[in-house]
Amino acid sequence: MALLQVTASTQLCFLVLILTLSVCSSFSISSSLTVHDLLKKKGLPAGLLPKEVKSYEFNDENGLLEVFLDGPCLTKFENRVFFESVVRANLSYGELMGVEGLQQEELFIWLPVKEISVNDPKSGIILFDIGMAQKQLSLSLFEDPPSCKPQQGFMSYSGRKGKGIGVQR
Known part of the structure; x- marks a missing residue:
């Protein structure tokens, strides 16, 4: 059961990391636009x-x-x-x-x-x-x-x- 909780929290952290990176990359693209x-x-x-x-x-x-x-x-x-x-x-x-x-x-x-x-x-x-x-x-x-x-x-x-x-x- 502990392995399942670690996996779920790891998945959640990974999902948050992916969303953060995609948001940051969209900001950098728009900010490079003159x-x-x-x-x-x-x-x-x-x-x-x-x-x-x-x-x-x-x-x-x-x-x-x-x-x-x-x-x-x-x-x-x-x-x-x-x-x-x-x-x-x-x-x-x-x-x-x-x-x-x-x-x-x-x-x-x-x-x-x-x-x-x-x-x-x-x-x-x-x-x-x-x-x-x-x-x-x-x-x-x-x-x-x-x-x-x-x-x-x-x-x-x-x-x-x-x-x-x-x-x-």
Whole structure:
């Protein structure tokens, strides 16, 4: 009877060890995935975020994506784009919804990007929802992650923290 108990507890330990190793290996696989690879896996172009991403967190259960940069920075797609130190969005296949921390310059006014989506990859079009309008851009602008230049001294002038409609130079 004692031999049977040892065998059962040994089997239990072995099962726990196997589960632990499989969980650890799945974490290492997902953590080796860059945010640019994650975007491609989710049907979006890698160049939506700059090369200078320091780290990111993605919750696969609720889709929350948080991207961390060393600091605010400025780059250009078709127009100039401003990234805050932290960019948040809900990531699902082909879209970033509820985007925070990203603004695009339109006619000398900085507008928050609220949503980015690729409805049909074959169309070659990506849609940016900037509140007042949806802007269609060529997917080819976003093939490679752009370099983003650090920008210090930018201030939101909307008066509401986190809800800025613009940035002043």
